[in-house]
Amino acid sequence: MWYCFSVIVTLNGGAYVLQFYLTINNNMPRMRSISSIETEISKVESELAKVQEKCDALSAKLLELQTTKQEIEAKKVMDAFRKSVRNERIKKELYKAYQNSNRSLKQILAFMAGC
Numbered sequence: 001m002w003y004c005f006s007v008i009v010t011l012n013g014g015a016y017v018l019q020f021y022l023t024i025n026n027n028m029p030r031m032r033s034i035s036s037i038e039t040e041i042s043k044v045e046s047e048l049a050k051v052q053e054k055c056d057a058l059s060a061k062l063l064e065l066q067t068t069k070q071e072i073e074a075k076k077v078m079d080a081f082r083k084s085v086r087n088e089r090i091k092k093e094l095y096k097a098y099q100n101s102n103r104s105l106k107q108i109l110a111f112m113a114g115c
Contacts, residue, residue, distance in 0.1 A: 098108055 098105065
């Protein structure tokens with residue numbers, strides 16, 4: 001939509017006609033007020049604070065879970081190590097007992113199967 005404004009200006013004894021044309025586009029957004037922008041800024045800041053708190057909580061939970069996982073893995077490794085050391089000790093003792101006995105391996109295995 002077009003609007004035309006005419007203004008008559010007198011300057012140095014002469015008259016001049018100035019014409020202004022103004023176009024109004026109904027699709028143009030209207031100017032926002034500073035108060036509405038400040039309101040939106042405060043909303044975004046509060047949402048950002050909530051998200052940051054949630055991120056901090058999730059980071060703490062992740063760290064706790066990773067620590068728990070490492071503790072369990074370390075316990076499993078130590079248990080396996082102790083078991084292997086114990087088995088090696090038992091194997092050595094059995095081998096010494098076999099060497100020092102006058103029994104055959106078949107007799108020892110039959111005895112152990114009966115235990």
